[in-house]
Amino acid sequence: MKKKIIIAVIVLAAFLIVNSPIVHNYVSALKGSALPAVKETDSLYQSIVKNAPEYEKPPSDAKIDPVWKAIPGYNGLVVDLAASYQNMKKKGTFDEKKLVFKQVKPKVQLKDLPPSPIYKGHPDKPMVSFIINVAWGNEYLSDMLATLKNHNVSASFFLEGNWAKKNPELAKMIISAGHEVGNHSYSHPDMAKLTAAQTREQMVKTNEIIEAVTDKKTEWFAPPSGSYRDETVKIADELNMKTVMWTVDTVDWRKPSPDALINRVMGKVSNGSLILMHPTESTAKSLDRLITLIEQKNLQIGTVSELMSEERVIK
Template identity: 30%
Template sequence: MQHFYVLRIKNWKRWGLLVTAALFSAVFLWVEVESSFSVFSTEENPAALSKGSEKDPNIALTFNVSWGNEKIEPTLEQLKKHQIKATFFVSGEWAERHPDLVKKIKDDNHEIGMMGYRYKNYVEQELEQVRKDLIYAKEIFNKLGYPDTKLLRTPSGHFNPEILELAESQGYKVIHWNVNPQDWKNPGEQQIIDHVMSNTKNGDIILLHASDSVKQTPEALEIILPGLKNKGFEYVTISELISRAESDEKVVE
């Protein structure tokens, strides 16, 4: 009995180590996906941009679009009313179906990024399938007249080091975010407003949506857009955010 008891203790220790390792891995993956990433990539460590320089009051307002055609114009109207430029990340499939709306976004001097062709989680696909999706998306954006689309937001915001490396090898900068009111859940206009207003800081990238699934965002923008301006923030596109952050980095060096 004593020998059996010792074996059980050893087994418990072994299982304890396995559980601890699993928890560590889970926490590590959560941090990789949800926390702020490096502003710049290196040859050894490709990274996603989730924040610009904290030294300047620049912020980037971004919108994901992958479905529907009813919320784009109300969103653009709010941006035009408050004289704000944003960056729109659109899927190639959506752009192919709504070239007139993509043109309207561009004509209003907003920046266009992409989310691949089909809005499907990259992490759940084979890397070769992700490669094909990016290649096809590039063909679509070229055909529509946007050959310089180099900003990529992965579908659902999920990625791993292999996807980052693949994206950068094809010339894309992967763009994440660090302010997310989850407006796609339609939690209420005031909750969207409160989250953005209380969490936005210098250099932040704000994630909102302009797909038909969001019902409250255009109205929330009526308060958010002037509200952040009144707090001293300056709206810039993602490319401008990168450019200014790079300038700050060179000054530091």
């Protein structure tokens, strides 16, 4: 019994010594002083430090633009000195391809801005997004979903509430294919002419239907025909939704030829573009070639949430 007590006392004493603040601080001091000392005399480390500023990018704050309204921020880049050093240590020479970066968030993000519509993403972000408003055109949805799948592209489908209520299986199909869904009002009214109560009803009713059908909460609201007033945007914001417009309109409801639709889009598309389309025959026939041409311009295609995030695209 005495032996067990002695052993227990020894173990406890050892534990207290190892976890003593004095011992902990001493070990930390040794670690902290040894590594920098080595790096101060290491030519590779100093080369990384010297070259790092050439590759770093400052973060860009979200802002309200006088023309484009709300513009999301964009992360900056700083070189991770320690990780880059480890990456290059084996050869011992500086190699820009082995630099490791950390992203730095902007001080002002999209969520910090006052309620304002969004017409495009950040102009430095090489990404675009398809905004597909759905209130009709069921016969073309399957082809469009198949094309998006073939290209491994995710889009944002803005669903009219009444449509989602009548077509729950199609709404579920959109979600199961990995796409994002947003709010496109309940009955496609002119939102600028509605009272505040009517506006809220249109949005809330649609959100409830979409969540009931897809089990997804909506973060984005696309007003029918792009019609809104400041109060519309404010009410959407109160319901935790940002109002999304577009940068490039396919005008596919006018039934343009595939060539005409593609030329229209490719003549205007650039970093951050929000491309408006609907499930129409023109878009269904154009989508495959349109995706290919957009990607050939070194532009990624993502959802509205991906485009609006501050996450930097690193090629």
